[in-house]
Amino acid sequence: MEMNIALLPGDGIGPEVVDQAVKVVKAIGEKFGHQITFETALTGAAAIEAVGVPYPDETHEVCLRSDAVLFGAIGDPKYDNDPSAKVRPEQGLLLMRKKLGLFCNVRPTFTFPSLVDKSPLKRERIEGTDLVFLRELTGGIYFGEPRGRSEQGDRAFDTCVYNVYEIERLARMGFEFAQKRRKLLTCVDKANVLATSRLWRETVQRLAPEYPDVKVEYEFVDAVAMRLIQWPKAYDVLITENLFGDILTDEASVISGSMGLMPSASLGSDTKLFEPIHGSYPQAAGKDIANPLATVLSAAMMFEYAFDLQEEADAISAAVNRSLEEGIVTEDLAGDGGKAYKTSEVGDWLVKQIMS
Ligand code: IPM
Ligand code: MN
Numbered sequence: 001m002e003m004n005i006a007l008l009p010g011d012g013i014g015p016e017v018v019d020q021a022v023k024v025v026k027a028i029g030e031k032f033g034h035q036i037t038f039e040t041a042l043t044g045a046a047a048i049e050a051v052g053v054p055y056p057d058e059t060h061e062v063c064l065r066s067d068a069v070l071f072g073a074i075g076d077p078k079y080d081n082d083p084s085a086k087v088r089p090e091q092g093l094l095l096m097r098k099k100l101g102l103f104c105n106v107r108p109t110f111t112f113p114s115l116v117d118k119s120p121l122k123r124e125r126i127e128g129t130d131l132v133f134l135r136e137l138t139g140g141i142y143f144g145e146p147r148g149r150s151e152q153g154d155r156a157f158d159t160c161v162y163n164v165y166e167i168e169r170l171a172r173m174g175f176e177f178a179q180k181r182r183k184l185l186t187c188v189d190k191a192n193v194l195a196t197s198r199l200w201r202e203t204v205q206r207l208a209p210e211y212p213d214v215k216v217e218y219e220f221v222d223a224v225a226m227r228l229i230q231w232p233k234a235y236d237v238l239i240t241e242n243l244f245g246d247i248l249t250d251e252a253s254v255i256s257g258s259m260g261l262m263p264s265a266s267l268g269s270d271t272k273l274f275e276p277i278h279g280s281y282p283q284a285a286g287k288d289i290a291n292p293l294a295t296v297l298s299a300a301m302m303f304e305y306a307f308d309l310q311e312e313a314d315a316i317s318a319a320v321n322r323s324l325e326e327g328i329v330t331e332d333l334a335g336d337g338g339k340a341y342k343t344s345e346v347g348d349w350l351v352k353q354i355m356s
Pocket of ligand 2: 247277
């Protein structure tokens with residue numbers, strides 16, 4: 001197959017983790033006989049420095065003409081520490097999601113057998129967890145208007161808005177995912193307080209009869225925050241709005257053992273995008289110590305979701321599993337006394353595994 005992949009390394013550790021994923025993708029291309037070309041473009045603080053905006057039109061063009069986008073991370077402390085900054089790197093990520101129509105962010109949570117004892121949660125609670133969040137990605141409080149400050153600057157406001165069509169398209173994806181899995185769908189909301197949540201619940205209730213094989217549960221977000229780490233095996237597919245999904249998926253990463261392991265796929269109307277759920281981890285940037293596995297696993301999701309190539313995706317996951325079993329891991333997973341490998345060494349090791 002011919003594949004043209006857009007690479008948006010972004011900020012912080014983004015470039016170095018994307019480098020490892022590219023090595024792995026090239027190895028897969030060689031092994032399975034695919035012609036893969038890459039085109040790199042600017043996003044985030046790196047784009048602001050170069051051209052003044054965090055998601056340049058040129059970058060959008062590159063994404064549109066590609067078959068899939070592999071994204072690193074966005075964010076820079078320079079902007080985090082300056083709340084008055086008018087242009088922020090994160091705006092680039094949000095604009096990119098919006099302009100590419102990526103309304104559904106798929107964030108799976110599963111455990112790696114070799115890491116179960118590294119989680120602060122008890123083995124019997126988490127072993128065998130296999131759930132997936134579908135986080136709505138282009139609506140809600142992240143995008144709602146009005147937003148801003150009062151003239152005096154002593155009041156700030158954000159607006160959470162959802163239209164039925166935005167909820168419906170995400171919910172339908174949730175039902176379809178559930179049908180292919182264990183047929184349990186949990187609608188996560190705060191319908192006891194928020195009008196938007198009541199619209200979510202109403203919409204999901206209206207659609208449910210169309211999917212009689214799927215059992216639907218409705219649960220408040222605060223309860224899910226608790227039950228998710230108490231008994232994660234109770235869940236299969238969870239659908240939720242943008243901000244709740246952002247928060248709960250960081251929490252869910254504790255089940256897997258590290259933020260550095262969690263991949264995601266963003267799906268919608270145009271080109272699909274694949275990105276780790278972690279941020280730009282500026283403290284580690286350029287040090288060759290960041291965990292590349294979340295990005296490598298995002299590349300595995302790319303083969304599965306963008307190209308429908310399950311064998312290629314499985315080959316990547318298998319190599320990652322072996323690296324974890326054999327302790328070829330970066331410092332976040334090495335633990336006391338364990339050897340910490342460099343980011344690039346982990347990438348090279350994965351390539352060797354795939355080619356062997
Ligand atoms: C994520 C990130 C982003 C988000 C930030 C960087 C804007 O935390 O992808 O989860 O909040 O969506
Ligand atoms: Mn987040």
